[in-house]
Amino acid sequence: MPQPQLKPGWAETFGVAGSLSDPHFRALAQLIEAQVGIKLPPAKRFMLEGRLQKRVRALGLSDMGQYVDALFNADQFEDELVHLIDVVTTNKTDFFREPAHFDFVRNTAIPELMKLRGGGPQRNLKLWSAAASTGMEAYTMAIVLDDMIRAGLRADFRILGTDISNPVLRMAQKAIYDIEALTPVPEHLAKRYFLRSRDSSRAECRVVPELRSRVNFQRMNLMDTTYPVDRDVDIIFCRNVLIYFDKPTQRKVVTRLCSHLRPGGYLMVGHSESMVHNVVPGLKQIRPTIFTV
Ligand SMILES: C[S@@+](CC[C@H](N)C(=O)[O-])C[C@H]1O[C@@H](n2cnc3c(N)ncnc32)[C@H](O)[C@@H]1O
Incomplete structure (x- = not known):
């Protein structure tokens, strides 16, 4: 009817x-x-x-x-x-989302940054997930970096995750996820970096404390005119958020983000956001969605 x-x-x-x-x-x-x-x-x-x-x-x-x-x-x-x-806001995210970026971090960005500045126990790599959502991007960075250190990389690392949304930041801090979220994580890494809930009725897992202690989250609005973040960040991920902004806002946000990169540092944007190279002069595009300063 x-x-x-x-x-x-x-x-x-x-x-x-x-x-x-x-x-x-x-x-x-x-x-x-x-x-x-x-x-x-x-x-x-x-x-x-x-x-x-x-x-x-x-x-x-x-x-x-x-x-x-x-x-x-x-x-x-x-x-x-x-x-x-x-x-x-839309908070969709995944572990190893757009995996080519994590391959680039492992195979190109970190080796190049080590060549440029040298390695050793004092070398503290700084990575920033600038629209972190529930933290999967930041923890994926941590998994890749820790795995590289186990394979011989001579460095330590710290990762910052920022977002405007408080509920997602609380989830990121807790680092507890549904088991299905692990689907994109290679099995040996899932076994090493996640703990299954002891309560078998809960299909949940938690990032291991060794990784959690190297990742920090704080609230930050990309629209703010200054960001309370160090100016010698090695790699920034700002993915799947620029798409919501108009061109002048994208230009301002990308310019501000780049001012926090050390020379030779990298900025990654989402695959639907490759247009940012048109908006910020001086930004060198080295792949469709990867930039360096
Ligand atoms: C679609 S998620 C992207 C998550 C992750 N970067 C990824 O690609 O998987 C977009 C995130 O941007 C955040 N966001 C939206 N506007 C923002 C702003 N002005 N400042 C900081 N974060 C913002 C949202 O809260 C949301 O968590």
């Missing part, structure tokens, strides 16, 4: 639960772009409404209009903004 439908314009006029009025959608889209750099074209309105429903319910509100009023209330703004950002 056909469901009764609201006539066009009624939802907007009456602020029906579950829908955003035009001015409210525009206000949220502007706020999100200014704060996070993520553009929300009108086509994303349905997605935003769907994702905000949970937040409206969690706050005990009855409709989106009340939500927008609550958000723009000065007393609650800072706290609620964090939740809004979580609602609009």
Whole structure:
């Protein structure tokens, strides 16, 4: 039986639960772009409404209009903004995602960096996962580096993971994942670097403490004008986040990231983001998604 439908314009006029009025959608889209750099074209309105429903319910509100009023209330703004950002960001990630980058780190980047600056117990390689999500990218870097050290690389390493979203950072810190997440991890590395939950009813695993102690996570917004990060990073991964930003924002973010690389350091972007070489002069492209300074 056909469901009764609201006539066009009624939802907007009456602020029906579950829908955003035009001015409210525009206000949220502007706020999100200014704060996070993520553009929300009108086509994303349905997605935003769907994702905000949970937040409206969690706050005990009855409709989106009340939500927008609550958000723009000065007393609650800072706290609620964090939740809004979580609602609009996409956190998809995997261990060994886009594996060619990890092959490049092992076979080219680290050997070149060692040639340039020498190795030894004092040599502390610094890697940064600049949109870390739940930490799989940062832990994959740690697996590759630790495996190289076991194979004779004379260096130590530290890895920083940053992201704007608090819930994903909490997961990254815990480093507990569903067993299925290990599918892309080569079996011998999965055995060495993950512990199965002792409780057999939980199909979970945890990154071993030796790796966890070398990886640190902190909240950081790529839109900030300065980043609280060292200026001698060897390798930065900033993958699958630039795609959300417009060209001027990409240029600013990539320029700022590169200012944290040591000479000869590398920047990796996602495979759908290879256009960044057009936006930052002086960045040398050595593979479609790999750059050096
Ligand atoms: C699709 S995930 C990518 C994760 C990982 N880099 C990968 O490629 O597997 C994008 C991540 O970027 C984060 N993000 C979005 N906007 C951001 C911003 N302005 N500053 C920092 N992180 C942001 C999101 O919270 C999300 O965790």
